[in-house]
Amino acid sequence: MxxxxxxxxxxxxxxxxxxxxxxxxxxxxxxxxxxxxxxxxxxxxxxxxxxxxxxxxxxxxxxxxxxxxxxxxxxxxxxxxxxxxxxxxxxxxxxxxxxxxxxxxxxxxxxxxxxxxLTLGNAEVGIMDTRKTAPGLRPFDKYAVTCGGGINHRMGLYDAVMIKDNHWPLIGDLSTAVQRLRQIIGPTKIIEVEVATPAQLATAIASQVDMILIDNQSPAVMQDWCQQIPAEIKTEASGGITLANLAAYAQTGVDFISLGYLTHSxxxxxxxxxxxx
Structure with a gap:
């Protein structure tokens, strides 16, 4: 970008x-x-x-x-x-x-x-960046990711919605929150939800969000959860993913893998x- x-x-x-x-x-x-x-x-x-x-x-x-x-x-x-x-x-x-x-x-x-x-070795899975960039350098950092063959996630809080772990206790019912967001932001910006438990996964699927972020799960759990998610909902994996285990996550059926270390380390x-x- x-x-x-x-x-x-x-x-x-x-x-x-x-x-x-x-x-x-x-x-x-x-x-x-x-x-x-x-x-x-x-x-x-x-x-x-x-x-x-x-x-x-x-x-x-x-x-x-x-x-x-x-x-x-x-x-x-x-x-x-x-x-x-x-x-x-x-x-x-x-x-x-x-x-x-x-x-x-x-x-x-x-x-x-x-x-x-190259380590991923799977053209059907995209490597994405995060917002873990150096203050003042985000556009340069994210452009550099694309030069290496990666994909930019949202540039900031203003161009996509991600309901993360700290949002869950504050929003009440997820389905109601998603419906309200659709009315406010319109159809062109995606709504992504981070899930860490089977219950959160089921709620996110029922809420018909655009994308589900599966955080800090093993490849086996990741594969099981991805099989439960309808094809129209994109999936992202994050948390604890390194070059050493990247290939294992590539086989789980996930659409994107986000790697914070690309820009924060x-x-x-x-x-x-x-x-x-």
Whole structure:
């Protein structure tokens, strides 16, 4: 789910303001000359955010010429030069950290997502992200998931309803709550319900929700519950699912598997920037 470009530029400007502030204090010792630099992937992985350097340089004064050498979603090997830039030395060094912070994080997310998709080995089951993202980085995090072959769950509380464990004690009768929500939000937004017991499962099915989230259950229980859910209700599995047991959950009949670690426990891909020549 890529950001509209004007929103992307707004966010990047905030990150530049955070890092550069009133100005780079090292500028007085830097020459006013044109230099060249390479962005290099120092480990194998999936690239995401490849166009960010060009946007950052534009915001810093548009005195650099950046050329991406790969595309978002590309798998690269260690040592691959993924982008080149020539331009004002001060701008290239001022933008280095903002660019690398985003490129490394996003590529790490994309790499982890692809690893999960390949480990799953089942094209009929989708790997989804969650709202467990870094504050201020959700659009970037979720876009990176798509670069790795994953699927975006809701972007926030505003674009889909999920009745979770902490909602159950507060809403009273689920069927009544669902009917009321249908009247309020209309037919275009889905209603998903998290279930943790057989009784909650039966209630969710009877309420004719759009999607049921089965949380923290074993593959055997997951399979049994999925068989009880009508085909028109989509199913999602979450909780305690790792690369080690992912294949087992893929065989349960579930439609989607959500993995919070894709974005809340990011291992950044090692990407460097170095001047050349």
């Amino acid at each position: 890529p950001l509209p470009h004007y929103e992307l530029m707004h966010e990047l400007q905030r990150y530049i303001d955070e890092d550069v502030g009133a100005g780079d204090l090292a500028v007085p010792i830097l020459p006013h000359c044109s230099v060249a630099g390479n962005f290099t992937a120092k480990q194998a992985g999936v690239i995401s955010g490849i166009n960010i350097p060009g946007d950052v340089y534009q915001l810093l004064g548009d005195r650099a010429n950046y050329t991406p050498l790969v595309a978002d979603g590309d798998q690269v090997v260690a040592g691959t030069t993924i982008g080149r830039v020539t331009g004002n030395a001060q701008d290239l060094l001022a933008g280095e950290r903002v660019i690398l912070n985003l490129l490394q994080r996003m590529s790490g997310i994309a790499t982890a997502t692809q690893q999960a998709v 990011v291992d950044a891909l090692d990407i460097s920037f170095n001047l050349v020549g």
